[in-house]
Amino acid sequence: MPGNMHKSYTRRITSGSDVERTTFFSDAVFAIAMTLVAVDIKIPQVPDGDLGRAVAEQWPEFAAYLLSFAVAGTYWLSHHRLFRLLKGFTAGLQRLNLVLLFFIGLLSYATDMLAFHSDQVIGVVIYAATLGLIGAANTSLWLYAGRQRMFKDDVDARLITYARVRAPVTPAVFLLSIPVAFLNPLAGILIWLAIPLINLGLRLWGRKLPGPELAAD
Numbered sequence: 001m002p003g004n005m006h007k008s009y010t011r012r013i014t015s016g017s018d019v020e021r022t023t024f025f026s027d028a029v030f031a032i033a034m035t036l037v038a039v040d041i042k043i044p045q046v047p048d049g050d051l052g053r054a055v056a057e058q059w060p061e062f063a064a065y066l067l068s069f070a071v072a073g074t075y076w077l078s079h080h081r082l083f084r085l086l087k088g089f090t091a092g093l094q095r096l097n098l099v100l101l102f103f104i105g106l107l108s109y110a111t112d113m114l115a116f117h118s119d120q121v122i123g124v125v126i127y128a129a130t131l132g133l134i135g136a137a138n139t140s141l142w143l144y145a146g147r148q149r150m151f152k153d154d155v156d157a158r159l160i161t162y163a164r165v166r167a168p169v170t171p172a173v174f175l176l177s178i179p180v181a182f183l184n185p186l187a188g189i190l191i192w193l194a195i196p197l198i199n200l201g202l203r204l205w206g207r208k209l210p211g212p213e214l215a216a217d
Contacts, residue, residue: 022094023083029101030076036108037068064115064127067192071131071170072107075138078167082141085159087152096144100137106130124181124188128174135171142167162202169198 041061044054079100086093110130117123142163145151151160173195181188 019083019086019089022089022097023080026079026083026097026101027076029104030072030079033104033107034069034072034076037065037072037111040108040112041065060118061115064111064118067114068107068111068131072104072134074170075104075134078138078163079141082145082163085151085155086145087150090148090150092148093141093144093150096137096141100134100141103130103134103137107134118189119185121182121185124185125178128177128181128188128192132171132174132178135168135174139167139171162205166199166202169202170195173198 041058044051044058046054107130110127113123114127142160146160146164173192177188177191180191
């Protein structure tokens, strides 16, 4: 195949304006991963008289499920909003998206580690690292789309600025909590409470921008 023809063919199959297949596939992976987090919570196999106590003892599993679902949901919202603003896709964007989905697939494992080993360094570190890497991949998608000028022409530049500031917050807090967890696992977990506080401050700032509801949460 002649060189120019090969380049034209390669561009045609690795880039384009249709992002629906990528979006549908990504939504499916998010949905399965978030469902598996709940599926992993097993019904206690105990006598009827002990069922209430057994369910109460599962509170770490339910707490980990709630946290994972909330964070994963936030990442999904960011991902959904990003692809609504794009005018097309490239091979680089799809590769970064696959990296994101790779880490999303580990969500159930990371949640179980936190639920059953939150008092141990390794349990907290694995959870924080997984959620941090998911967020880092998501942030990379936003930054890549900006560098490659992939946003639709009618998207206000201030919205993109807001998204670039907002997207790294959650992964940064999770990743920064890792060295703290090596000193004290509980302290590492408590650092995660900074996420909603920082996001609240950014949301108040974002209200000054037009249409902040389209930005990354």
